[in-house]
Amino acid sequence: MTNGEGAEAEVILVVDDDPDILRVVQVNLSLHGYRVLVARSGAEALSLVESQRPDLAIVDLMMPHMDGLELTRRLRADPMVTALPIIVLTAKALTSDKVAGLAAGADDYIVKPFDTSELVARVKATLRRIQEAREVSPLTGLAGNTRIQQEIYDRLHAGTEYAVCYIDIDRFKSVNDAYGFARGDDFISALARSLRRATIAAGLPPAFLGHVGGDDFVVVCHPDQVKPLTTKAVVDFEAAADELYDPVDARRGYLELTDRRGRVHQVNLVTISIGVAVSTARTYRHPSEVVAVASEMKSLAKKHQGSYVAFDRRVERPALPNQRMPETDTAPADDLKP
Known part of the structure; x- marks a missing residue:
């Protein structure tokens, strides 16, 4: 209650x-x-x-x-x-x-x-x-959904500029299928450590890191911190993930998974997708609205190859009297792959 x-x-x-x-x-x-x-x-x-x-x-x-x-x-x-x-x-x-x-x-x-x-x-x-x-997540030690919602709520009502980044691991299921859940937890822990290092390196104002559950994370920070923070997180995590694969899989650059019919499929190694919602683009009234937009952008990022960061650049436009609000524009996302 x-x-x-x-x-x-x-x-x-x-x-x-x-x-x-x-x-x-x-x-x-x-x-x-x-x-x-x-x-x-x-x-x-x-x-x-x-x-x-x-x-x-x-x-x-x-x-x-x-x-x-x-x-x-x-x-x-x-x-x-x-x-x-x-x-x-x-x-x-x-x-x-x-x-x-x-x-x-x-x-x-x-x-x-x-x-x-x-x-x-x-x-x-x-x-x-x-x-x-x-x-608190027993796996990562990071705050959960209630604390995440409160952090966004506090920034929303403080009137300061902020960004919400929604992050998860691409093709995470392939890791569980190939190596089991224990190895999957190692990948989640590696992402948590990479994000923690990136939030600390972002400096002031302090960035917030929370664990939604599974391989889903949320970072709340100033808009100017998004690019350096996500760039560091991507590079750091991909290097850490390479060390978690079996050597043969790491060398060839993909996993081989056998389906129920005995067919072998090649699956690319994991990357991360990040969706970003910023307060400077539109007015949000509730934390759930911000998270929904960041999640939408994360889905957009997943349509691209490799680790990718998608920014919501749609801007609210005031409606004229007796006129419907026009559709918003979406700018292309920023690819952070080296």
Whole structure:
């Protein structure tokens, strides 16, 4: 669940035996768009967790019968909610209490009495951090779709110029078919490293790199950074890919694949296609619009031989009164092959 306009509110479970604390936390979190569940004991909290599946729990350490440490340990031991983010509340500012909460499995802590603005800020930060951690690709370590969308959204609303590059590997299936998925993962990892080196080399402002999934990646950068960044990525990846092929395939420059009927086909070695959408050409209102155009340009790039970068150069033209918007023009893509 996500918090925001048109989305279902995130659910926060607050566990405290003090009704005044419960009321203050519930009111303040509700004002910030969260749906708040309250429990006055550890046992009540465990029952709620089974039926409600909250997105985050705020747990008081000092409670009778089952204290916050024990509740945190039980939540961490439950495979259904083991990844539930937990913030513990403690009335003591002692380091030992903070350490005990974190050692039990808490993600953060707040000392009572607390400022409500700090509480809300820590809830937001913990939810964001956990969401991003869940979406990080286990193969490449790069941020996933939510972080990619947020990066584009931030640049779109900042009013600064930006470009979105959509990248994937051409004929990637041939690698899996010839060598298996483990070798295919090596090619994906090689592309991730090449793109990372290219984004770092692009300098300032910092370029962003995300992993959509499979062999698909997204780079968000300034328009002036696109050409040097993609040129470096292409050269770097093609050199890295050459080292991943079996020597015989690398020497002859193609793969030999046998289909189900026993026929042998020659398949060219992998390259990459990159589609680029730029904010200077047209006005985008949502990140999905930018990604769609970049993806469209990537499809255009795939129609060309070798690694290729296709820029969207279509420019919006204002429509005259009572006149339909004319069709946009498309300029040829830039071939970056040496």
